[in-house]
Amino acid sequence: MRGFLRWSSKWWPGTIPLVILWAFAAWTSTGPLESDLAQRTTAALKDTVLDKTKIAVAGRDVTFAADAFSEDGRRSAVASVEAVPGVRLVNDDSRLVPEAKPFTWSAERDVVRVTLGGNAPLPAIKGRLLDAARSSLNGVEVADRMGLARGAPPRFDAAALLLIDQIGKLKDGKITLSDNQVSLSGMARDLGGREAIAAALKNLPEGFSVAANEIKAPPYIFQAYKDPVALTLTLTGYVPDNNVHAALVAAAGRKFFNEKVVDNLKASLGAPSGFFNAVIPALGALSRLSTGTLVVSDREVKLSGDALYEAAAAQIRAALTKDLPRGWQGKQEISVKPAAAPVDATVCQQLFSDLLGKARIRFERGQAVIDPDSAGLLDRLTETAMRCPAANIEIAGHTDADGNEGLNQELSEKRAQAVADYLVRAGLPAERFKATGYGAAQPLASNDTDEGKAQNRRIEFLVR
Incomplete structure (x- = not known):
């Protein structure tokens, strides 16, 4: 017994270096192993549809956290991690993305930017909507306020892409998609824009419909300016079609005998009813002024300038409203030019x-x-x-x-x-x-x- 104790007292100090070497080897080999498992786990998940994915490896145990967009997708992702060679245990911290009821998405335009809000059903669709907005809006700032949620109706992405095309036709306004119902409000950028949007909405995917379309047309403006110095009558703004265009220019040529007609008119949809019958007498009134401006905006006619003598001013003021079609309003600011010097x-x-x-x-x-x-x-x-x-x-x-x-x-x-x-x-x-x-x-x-x-x-x- 005394010999055994003497032998053991000599043996155990020699194990200490072995323990240290074993611990060092274990420590130096764990880091690469965990890194390798993390890389292979990440690779195994590359074809899955997840958001906010996080992988943590401790030894051969993997903690997997992510937002999934369906229960089947979540289970498939967990199974992919479990199937990675070398993984011993998977701690599943994944969860389903919340479901939105109703599922809403929006595009809003102001003078500065377009803001995409609400939800998208998948990260790839969210990216596609952002890319489409930036591409179609010609450099206008696009702000991303979209979240991710489950519950999108079928063909959501096709509907949203079509609506993004319409936001470019607005001066300002908002387009909202709530489940499969579309609501629009705001002001069209150009004449005919309201009609173009309404026509495009007929191509919404099956199952989608327009709940409210409150897009307003911009004012339909026709202007004429009589310049007594340059001896010109300048016509700008819009006319309904080429026939009305030609008729108005011809009428101006007859009424303004002393002025050259400068024609800058463009044909456009959206003219109010009675447009031609309102503009003709208004041009006649302008022809009686020494200098003046005529502005026709929607159903309102504004005439300002100087009549050649007092009786003409009174006649023009009285006739302008009387000669306009029903439903039109006339406003005038008619003064009288100073009398010219007498001549022999x-x-x-x-x-x-x-x-x-x-x-x-x-x-x-x-x-x-x-x-x-x-x-x-x-x-x-x-x-x-x-x-x-x-x-x-x-x-x-x-x-x-x-x-x-x-x-x-x-x-x-x-x-x-x-x-x-x-x-x-x-x-x-x-x-x-x-x-x-x-x-x-x-x-x-x-x-x-x-x-x-x-x-x-x-x-x-x-x-x-």
């Missing part, structure tokens, strides 16, 4: 001749009714007559040679008198004017051509 009879005659050399006073065919297109010319003639208050003026009517000579004589007299009456209604004394009809007796050109006949049908102002 010789200058007065020259001014009359210059004006009538640019345009002729028009009448209804075969009648003594003055065409409304001549109102601007008549106001300029009236203003000129006011500048030579001491002069007496003969208003001479002439016709072409077509028809009965006696009827032509009578028509020329009535037309001359109609012009004289216009001047008197403007406030000029009736005794200053003598209306005379000459029928076809004093032609300026041959009556054998339409052009010649047109020159012969005329009114002349002769200062006496």
Whole structure:
């Protein structure tokens, strides 16, 4: 016994280095093993659909945490970890992503950015929606406020991608998808945008429908500016179609005898009912101003500027609202330009001749009714007559040679008198004017051509 104790006391100190070597070997080999298991576990999960995945390895035990989007997907992920060679135990900390009821998604646009909110059903779909928004919005900032949730209706991604295409057509507004119901509000960016969005919504996937569409069209604006310095009439804004476009430009050419028409109009959908019948009299009113601006916005007509004399201002104010179609409103800010300096009879005659050399006073065919297109010319003639208050003026009517000579004589007299009456209604004394009809007796050109006949049908102002 005493020998055994002596032997053991000599043996056990030699085991200490062995224990240290074993511990060191175990310590140096565990790190690479855990790292290897972590890499192989991560690789095993690469084809699974998970979010917020975390892998922790202690020895050969793996703790697996992740958000899964279905129970089958969660079980499949756990099984993939368990099947990794070398894994001894799996601690399953995975969970299902919460289900959203209702499942909502939204795209909202303001002056700065587009914000995607609500939920997406999968990370890949969320990324696809973000990429689509950035691609279709041409550099507009896209903010991601989307979460992830279960419960999306079938074909959610197809519906959301179609709605992203529509957000680009808005100036501002919001599109919301709640389960399979679509709601829209806001202002379209361009005329026709509201109609384009409504047409696109007809292509929603099966099962989806529009619960509310409150997209408003931007104001439908037509503008005309009369510049007395540049002698131009500039037309801008929108018209319903090419036919209306051509008709308005032609009407402007007749009404604005002294101005060059600058046509910057564009055809667009969205014109309010009665557009053409509102713009025509409004252009006529503008033609009577020395300078002025006409703005037609939806069903409102605004006219501002300077009339040539007081009676014209009163007539324009009264007629603007009366001549508009039902449901339209007229607003005017009409002042009167300062009276021009008086001139002698010789200058007065020259001014009359210059004006009538640019345009002729028009009448209804075969009648003594003055065409409304001549109102601007008549106001300029009236203003000129006011500048030579001491002069007496003969208003001479002439016709072409077509028809009965006696009827032509009578028509020329009535037309001359109609012009004289216009001047008197403007406030000029009736005794200053003598209306005379000459029928076809004093032609300026041959009556054998339409052009010649047109020159012969005329009114002349002769200062006496």
